[in-house]
Amino acid sequence: MQQEVKLLIKLQAVDLEVKHIQDKKEEGPKGLRHIEKKAKEQEEDLKAVLGTQEELKQKKKGKETELEDEIAHLKKCQGKLMAIKTNREYQALLKEIEEIKKANRKREDEIVAVMEDIERLEKEIKEKQEELSKIREELTIEKGKLDSLFHKYDKELAKFEVNRKTMVKDIPEELLKRYDFLRSKRNGLAVVGVLNAVCLGCHMNIPPQLYNELLKEKKMIYCPSCQRIIYYQDVPKAANEKG
Numbered sequence: 001m002q003q004e005v006k007l008l009i010k011l012q013a014v015d016l017e018v019k020h021i022q023d024k025k026e027e028g029p030k031g032l033r034h035i036e037k038k039a040k041e042q043e044e045d046l047k048a049v050l051g052t053q054e055e056l057k058q059k060k061k062g063k064e065t066e067l068e069d070e071i072a073h074l075k076k077c078q079g080k081l082m083a084i085k086t087n088r089e090y091q092a093l094l095k096e097i098e099e100i101k102k103a104n105r106k107r108e109d110e111i112v113a114v115m116e117d118i119e120r121l122e123k124e125i126k127e128k129q130e131e132l133s134k135i136r137e138e139l140t141i142e143k144g145k146l147d148s149l150f151h152k153y154d155k156e157l158a159k160f161e162v163n164r165k166t167m168v169k170d171i172p173e174e175l176l177k178r179y180d181f182l183r184s185k186r187n188g189l190a191v192v193g194v195l196n197a198v199c200l201g202c203h204m205n206i207p208p209q210l211y212n213e214l215l216k217e218k219k220m221i222y223c224p225s226c227q228r229i230i231y232y233q234d235v236p237k238a239a240n241e242k243g
């Protein structure tokens with residue numbers, strides 16, 4: 001195999017590692033975003049329940065004030081009973097008193113029902129708050145994990161960058177340009193083997209004449225289908241069968 005192809009294969013191995021790390025760096029925050037979304041949904045859920053509970057508290061307050069007023073009204077009516085002269089007026093006031101009492105009993109029942117609703121929501125709010133703090137805790141843990149992971153990735157990337165700088169020194173500029181161009185167009189794979197006259201990059205057959213040239217290993221050969229730099233490979237290599 002030509003020296004330049006050997007160098008490119010080595011360089012590609014480094015570049016694929018770098019790409020792999022960059023992909024992982026991109027993937028990393030996705031999990032976080034999922035938890036952040038969960039936290040936000042839970043916050044909104046909680047806010048809605050708190051709002052409903054506040055409305056119920058206001059409703060209860062209103063009914064209590066109403067009941068207090070009606071209790072005062074009732075006392076006033078009861079006080080008036082003594083001063084009444086005619087039986088007709090007396091009966092009418094008694095009837096009114098009964099009606100106030102009846103309405104107040106209804107008010108009391110309503111207040112109890114609202115209080116029960118408030119209590120039920122209290123339980124729900126507590127559960128939602130607990131769930132929210134669990135999610136927030138998870139978020140903090142995952143953020144910490146991601147931070148240290150990113151730190152590790154960046155250290156690896158820096159190391160690869162140094163390696164790459166040394167490696168490219170031995171590769172002719174034009175070839176390197178072509179390699180970088182192919183790499184960007186072909187999902188990181190610019191140099192591939194040819195096994196049994198089949199390009200391992202695009203899985204197309206290499207025409208016999210070109211294949212003969214390839215076997216001579218004298219000059220750079222490019223796959224006519226995918227334009228990748230190709231080399232003769234007699235043993236399958238897992239790394240070259242990707243993408």
Ligand SMILES: [Zn+2]
Nearest residue numbers: 199202223226
């Ligand atoms: Zn090809």
